[in-house]
Amino acid sequence: MELIWFAVFAVLLAGYFALEGFDLGVGLLLPVLGRTQEGRDRMVAAVAPYVLANEVWLVAVAGTMFGAYPLLEGEVLFKLYPVVVAMLLAWILRDAGLWFRRRIDGARWRGFWDAMIWFGSLGLSFGWGMALYAAATGFAGPLPHPLGLMLGLVTTLLFAFHGWTFLGWRMPGFAGVTRTWRALLLSGVLAALPAVGVLAGAMTYLLDHTAPPATLNVLSVMVLPFAPIMLGAQVWVWRTFRPGKDAGRIPSFF
Numbered sequence: 001m002e003l004i005w006f007a008v009f010a011v012l013l014a015g016y017f018a019l020e021g022f023d024l025g026v027g028l029l030l031p032v033l034g035r036t037q038e039g040r041d042r043m044v045a046a047v048a049p050y051v052l053a054n055e056v057w058l059v060a061v062a063g064t065m066f067g068a069y070p071l072l073e074g075e076v077l078f079k080l081y082p083v084v085v086a087m088l089l090a091w092i093l094r095d096a097g098l099w100f101r102r103r104i105d106g107a108r109w110r111g112f113w114d115a116m117i118w119f120g121s122l123g124l125s126f127g128w129g130m131a132l133y134a135a136a137t138g139f140a141g142p143l144p145h146p147l148g149l150m151l152g153l154v155t156t157l158l159f160a161f162h163g164w165t166f167l168g169w170r171m172p173g174f175a176g177v178t179r180t181w182r183a184l185l186l187s188g189v190l191a192a193l194p195a196v197g198v199l200a201g202a203m204t205y206l207l208d209h210t211a212p213p214a215t216l217n218v219l220s221v222m223v224l225p226f227a228p229i230m231l232g233a234q235v236w237v238w239r240t241f242r243p244g245k246d247a248g249r250i251p252s253f254f
Contacts, residue, residue, distance in 0.1 A: 021191035025163020027121025094120025129155035
């Protein structure tokens with residue numbers, strides 16, 4: 001049972017990096033590829049249908065971690081408190097930017113919320129790298145650590161590359177780039193590599209600190225039946241909003 005829940009946790013975390021990585025990457029690229037307001041509108045419109053579906057994976061990751069690895073919850077919340085708070089604030093700013101940018105017309109209004117999307121995407125991407133480094137070192141090192149900052153930079157660059165590939169797949173020809181679904185799959189694998197690497201190194205620790213079998217049995221009954229629903233919803237989103245499905249008609253969230 002411990003191996004099953006480790007596999008579930010690994011799939012969820014890697015899946016979150018592979019999926020959320022591209023919409024964070026698009027946010028990172030807003031000031032680079034979105035030279036005009038129309039360009040930024042098209043970029044946000046391209047990623048809009050996927051954001052909420054991708055964030056479900058983070059909720060699943062958190063629920064699995066706190067349920068299957070209760071001892072890890074205290075270490076994450078206590079030893080990574082500044083990073084966790086900063087990432088939550090970045091998450092709020094990024095999502096607020098997505099929802100508010102078109103509530104009022106005006107270049108300054110949209111420019112401000114576009115900047116919040118970029119800032120929030122940067123905070124989340126960089127924060128995930130630092131959090132992964134802290135987890136890989138057993139939460140023993142000081143924060144910020146040079147290696148943690150380096151991993152944050154690597155994660156940010158991987159997400160940006162993933163977002164660039166996604167735009168080339170979702171809107172062929174945008175910014176002169178066209179990418180296939182195979183290229184998108186490969187960039188998703190690259191975006192998930194930091195999470196996979198940390199999980200591989202932490203496998204022994206996690207298996208030794210798994211919740212008791214009785215708790216895992218209860219979790220299995222309560223959680224695992226909903227996994228097909230989450231996967232089915234994800235498949236529906238990708239089939240419904242694949243390239244050619246009016247990627248540029250809806251300018252943003254409403």
